[in-house]
Amino acid sequence: MTTxxxxxxxxxxxxxxxxxxxxxxxxxCAQVQAHQIKAAITTVLFNPRTENIEVMHRFNLHxxxxxxxxxxxxxxxxxxxxxxxxxxxxxxxxxxSVRNAGGKALALNLVGFETEGKFFWVYQETAQPPELEGLQxxxxxLRDLWPSQVNTLNVxxxxxxxxxxxxxxxTLLEVEFEGHHH
Numbered sequence: 001m002t003t004x005x006x007x008x009x010x011x012x013x014x015x016x017x018x019x020x021x022x023x024x025x026x027x028x029c030a031q032v033q034a035h036q037i038k039a040a041i042t043t044v045l046f047n048p049r050t051e052n053i054e055v056m057h058r059f060n061l062h063x064x065x066x067x068x069x070x071x072x073x074x075x076x077x078x079x080x081x082x083x084x085x086x087x088x089x090x091x092x093x094x095x096x097s098v099r100n101a102g103g104k105a106l107a108l109n110l111v112g113f114e115t116e117g118k119f120f121w122v123y124q125e126t127a128q129p130p131e132l133e134g135l136q137x138x139x140x141x142l143r144d145l146w147p148s149q150v151n152t153l154n155v156x157x158x159x160x161x162x163x164x165x166x167x168x169x170x171t172l173l174e175v176e177f178e179g180h181h182h
Contacts, residue, residue: 038148038150039149039151039152040058040060040149040150040151041151042057042096042139042151042153043056043058044098044153045156046158047157052127053098053127053128054123055123055125056122058121059141060118060120061078061118063142065079067088067142068084072087085115086113089110089122090110092141093108093124095139095141095144096124096140096141097137098126098135098137099137100129100132100135101135101136101174103136107126109124111124111125133177134177135175137173137174137175138171138172139151140171150165151167152165152166153165153173159178162175
């Protein structure tokens, strides 16, 4: 009877150790994953009320924190320093452009930026051209720092939502608007 108890205790101990190691591994993977988001989402909205094209870039604050330390200096603080926030917003605007279907650039103005929860937002806008058959868009923000960075972009307000993914070698992507000439 003692040998059975000893084996059961040994098996319980081994199972406990296995589950503990598995839990530790899962927590470690989750922490690594949390530090490797490397993704941003941008919305290009055709606002019928203002007749502007509004651009809203959303970056994970954690990624933006790492980026400013690499882009500017080790002391850069995107959380509390307005100059760092301004510099990051300008960095984003320099790596994002919109052209009409013919390749003519639309002049985007930097409207503002803010931190909100776990995100850093950058806002741009431009007047909507009277006739627009489509857009050519370039979105390289953070892709010069991290080749694995993926920038997803949604175009809203011109029919169905159109989604573009800037990843890998994609530098200039296009959307077409059928029957939406203003």
